[in-house]
Amino acid sequence: FLEVDIEGRVRLVMEGALTARDRVGVQDFVLLENYNSEAAFIENLRRRFRENLIYTYIGSVLVSMNPYKELEIYSKQQMDRYRGVSFYEISPHIYALSDNTYRAMRTERKDQCILISGESGAGKTEASKKILLYYAVTCPTNDRMAALGDRLLQSNPVLEAFGNAKTLRNDNSSRFGKYMDVQFDFRGAPVGGHILNYLLEKSRVVHQNHGERNFHIFYQLLDGGEDDQLNTLNLERNPQNYRYLVKGNCPRVSSISDKNNWKVVMKALPVIGFTEEEVQKLLNIIASVLHLGNTQFGEGEEGETYITTEISNLARLLGVDGSALREALTHKKLTAKGEEMITPLNFEQAEAARDALAKAVYGRTFTWLVEKINQSLALKDEIYHSSKGSSVIGLLDIYGFEVLQHNSFEQFCINYCNEKLQQLFIELTLRSEQEEYETEGIAWETVQYFDNKIICDLIEEKHKGIISILDEECLRPGETCDVSFLEKLEDTVGGHPHFVTHKLANGKTRRVMSREEFRLLHYAGEVNYNVNGFLDKNNDLLNRNLKEVMCQSDNQILSHCFRREEVIDQKRPEMAATQFKNSLMKLTEILRSKEPSYVRCIKPNDAKQPGRFDEVLVRHQVKYLGLMENLRVRRAGFAYRRRFEAFLQRYKPLCPETWPNWHGRLADGVLTLVKHLGYKDEEYKLGRSKIFIRFPKTLFNTEDVLEAKKPEIGKQQYCLGVHTCMCVYIYIVIVIQSGWRGMKARRRAKRRRQAADLIRRFIKGFIYRHGEYGPENDYFLDHVRYSFLKNLRKNLPKSVLDKSWPTPPPSLVEASEHLQKLHMRNMVTKYCRIVHPEWKKQMMQKVVASEIFKDQKDSYPQSVGRLFLDSRLEREQISLKVVQTLGNDKVQYGVSVIKYDKRGFKPRPRQLLLTNTFAVLVDKTKIKQRIDYTALRGENHPLSLPQGDLLLHCSHSIEMVTKLAMMANKTNNVNINPGSIQFTVARGKEGIIDFVRGAELKVTKGRRGHLLVVSQRLL
């Protein structure tokens, strides 16, 4: 009867469902009529599951059923379908949630997180991978970021190889909790990542239940490793040969290809930054754990323990001294009253020490691996850390509530974790609901919900909580054991309403509890925990001498994992449960600072089979995931809310005043509409921009009316004749108009968005303009360079004398210098190409004059502007007779000079004529003296001659000396001297010319037979 009733109700829901609803059931549980009915909830899940609709919402929470088969819903096309589409417009999907979270991060600039929970095998890890893939494919990217996306994706197979194992419930079960941050830059491109790992199930290294396996990596190495590799590690291919791999009696699993996975892992390791050496060290550690498992002990006659197997390989692989390891595996070091004592271990203790070492080695290596992956995912640019532009999406893939036949310390921790996450969920969901009510101006109605703080306190409270009691019991001197811990619990928290033991229980409960169990009444239901092993697991002890040996390992990974300080530091490290509690506190802090979204995963059956819906199993999960509680909180106020315009648009045909168009305020339109529809006051409320409808029934009724009215609306439009026709035309015009306007507005919005993006990039670039060229400033720096070059092109100097040049930005200083030189060279080349030969000759002479006279002779600067002439004498001024005498030696230059006699210094007017090889002094028609250029010595004096020097005065001395020096090829031999100059009168006889400053130029005979030259300028 119940079934029929439920079926009937669900069918009713379906029939009245919104057309936007899926073909089957409701796509959002908030639309379930009877939201308190677990049966209706499960029925909705079943119906959708049967049609492969594995996703359903509870408001913003996504419920995901594991299909146990590949569905065609994860393609690139599907990703595109969900990009930028509003959450509720399209059928529920993990991509919709991913996209919505991403867009919320981009538009609200607030960090987001996605919490994925569910039982083992429910599909958490698969969901998290799909989210990551969605971001890797759809987010904007460039080469550098693509490499990061690659590393993000490649870190998965590595972590899974080391942290996942085949269990009875999941062939690829994550045996650790994982929280991963993906960092995005201001453009929305993924730029970094960071992983936090929680509570690796280390006990699996040494023990597996029947039908389960150790961590994948061991089998992968044995199956996929090269022969050489295995030889070096001294391993055999058969997993049956290793004691740590045979406990579960399940070396192979049909759904897993260890060989292929090994290849994937080996390929991934270099991608995430592992060197060859590191890979080898890692393999050594994996192999050493296997060898450790095969280390056996024997018992001597006096009860002493010794190792019966060869441990040299083990020591080699661990990189430690063999005898020290042997000693440490069979003895224990104690410090009593300040003295160190070494006591032998008995057989069981030695085995426990060995196992503890294997767990520690593996566990710490796993933590190292995560650190290493984090280094590879870390933002390379420190700038981003301080950058306001970057935002984060966190992904939490963590064990859901676990209720097994026998629950132990691990389940206790896991369930405590879920209790904390539920607390956070309630807090955050209620907060966001409350905020929405506030912004909409609707009075907040208190929601009744179960506050699980009482259970969290029971577990975590300082001094009084279960964890504190467990720690105390571990530390207490004297005989302690798991049972004494249970007794202590009974003494301390015995009266707590959420705590029961066999002793405290009533008859009915007592029957289903053993004496070694305590029961916690979690928010999701009751769980019995067996105290066996609690103390040991919490202690997680490794003998000190084993730590000492490991510290000295020459394997860098191990020496990094086992720090010397740990041995020196006498303080006891925190117990496992407390460590977990603290890391959980940190995690909740991280999550609280972000905007959360939730994925709740459910597995349909335990057999890992597609298409099988095990109702009992599903009900169990719905209960322990707290989904009914989720729904109740979400539905506590109003089931449905919609923006005014959307509501009015959909239902306006149902009211004559709002059809075909409402021209007033939207809120008034909605009010008119709902009044016409006969909504009662308690059924709805109008906020500032949204209508809130309390019951789905109200909405469904309205929807039914709309369905019923559709043909009539069509007919109405048909029969209204010409007027209607007009209306239709007007309507069409309006549609086209609004379409056109919409398009224009969209374009405008796009342009604005682009502009805003550009400005943002600009500002950011400006802030980081002095940093290294990188993604945060590349646009700005490129722009600055581009503008400089563009500006330079317009303002290049036009002549070689123009030395102006625009100031370059710092990043272009060097290039600018090169450009300036190039440009100058270019101008010079161009100039030279067009220069006239005459002018060239002139310039060459001027250059020589400059070399000789610049900074040497006072009158030089005045001479620069005056052109040198080809000759200072006209052709007719030179006597024909002289020309004839010279014959082939053409006069190249002629100038009038005054020659002074060497003895009496009598002035005589002369002509100085220069030919190509000699010069002549001419007195009217007579050549008085010929001076061969080769005879010019020029050692001490200008134009010194062997037969005695010539003393000439010329009013074009710079021009004359330049020409003479050039023709004689003696430009380096010109001496210029103030004061006085010595000259040769005749062979062996010296004369002197004195230069004196005076108003007028005078050349006369001075005292002591010197020639006195008086001049305004001495040089």
Ligand SMILES: Nc1ncnc2c1ncn2[C@@H]1O[C@H](COP(=O)(O)OP(=O)(O)OP(=O)(O)O)[C@@H](O)[C@H]1O
């Ligand atoms: N969306 C899906 N499509 C197809 N198969 C899926 C999907 N989700 C999960 N599965 C199947 O279920 C298996 C278990 O999923 P997954 O490893 O994600 O579970 P889990 O919740 O992470 O479990 P555990 O807590 O043990 O790690 C996968 O190996 C895969 O075969």
Ligand SMILES: [Mg+2]
């Ligand atoms: Mg998993």
